[in-house]
Every structure is written in C-alpha cells, then in structure tokens.
Amino acid sequence: xxxxxxxxxxPFLPVRLVVFPEFAHAAPVFAAVEELLEKxxxxxxxxxxxxxxxxxxxxxxxxxxxxxxxxDSQWPEVVFNTTCLLGPEGIFYKYRKLLDxxxxxxxxxxxxxxxxxxASIRNSGHDVLRRSGDAFHPV
Numbered sequence: 001x002x003x004x005x006x007x008x009x010x011p012f013l014p015v016r017l018v019v020f021p022e023f024a025h026a027a028p029v030f031a032a033v034e035e036l037l038e039k040x041x042x043x044x045x046x047x048x049x050x051x052x053x054x055x056x057x058x059x060x061x062x063x064x065x066x067x068x069x070x071x072d073s074q075w076p077e078v079v080f081n082t083t084c085l086l087g088p089e090g091i092f093y094k095y096r097k098l099l100d101x102x103x104x105x106x107x108x109x110x111x112x113x114x115x116x117x118x119a120s121i122r123n124s125g126h127d128v129l130r131r132s133g134d135a136f137h138p139v
Contacts (some may be wrong), residue, residue: 002055002063017062024066028079036079041071044082045091057088070096 002018009015025048026040042048052063063086070082085093 002059006059006061015059015061017064019064020066022067022081022083025068028069028081033077033079036069037071037077041069041079043072044068044070044084044094049084049086049091053086053088053090056086060088062087062092 005018006015028036028040030036030039046068048068049065052065055061056063065084065086067081067083070080072078072080080096082094082096084091084095
C-alpha cells in the first residue's frame, strides 16, 4: 500500500509523510478491556512497527501508524490507544491515550503523557502535534 501511494504521487510531489487512520491496525471490537488485552492488544515496538520502519528506511519517509491497541506489562489492566511516528531511524514518537478513558487507573494518565512531545519532520516545515480528533478530546 505504501509503495503504491508513493508511486502514484511521484509525478506530482515528493511524499515525506504517509498517514494511516485511527484503528488502522485493529478496531476495539470487544466491550471488555480483558478481551481486548487477550485478543487484540499488542506491545509496541512489535513486528508491525518494525516492518513499517523498514519501509520508512527504504523510501526515506515518515509513517504515522494509525492507532494500535497497545498492551504494556507495566499497566497490565490497561489498553492504550497508541499511534507511532516512524522514520528511517525507527520509532521517533509514540502517543498514547487510554482506550476507555478510565481516569481512575492510578498513574496511567501520567504515563500517557510521559511519551508525548512536539515532533518536527525533517525538512518539511510541518509540525506533528497529535491525531486530528484529539484536539476536541483533551487527555
């Protein structure tokens, strides 16, 4: 898909950033966090981020992964809605938010913010701040 998008855009402009939508990896189709953790949530980095980073290296681009349902052993009862910005160097940026918005999970809210930062894509003049809908849903 990435190769086709780059080839199709080549006659018109150089592509520096490929962006996937929220839940591009897997949608939260189960109602319970326990089921999400058992059936869909994965740690990050993983084989998917490694393959995307390899594609970013191959083409000299950045890839925003869309979100993945992330499991983290430090927070065994939490599912994070996580997106990564990958570049030729690997994971450049990781943004997390709680999938179900549970404010009562001790310390999880702070952990979501712990890995966010303003990121600038080299030579693009554009800043990557957050996924589009998040401006309307403060975390």
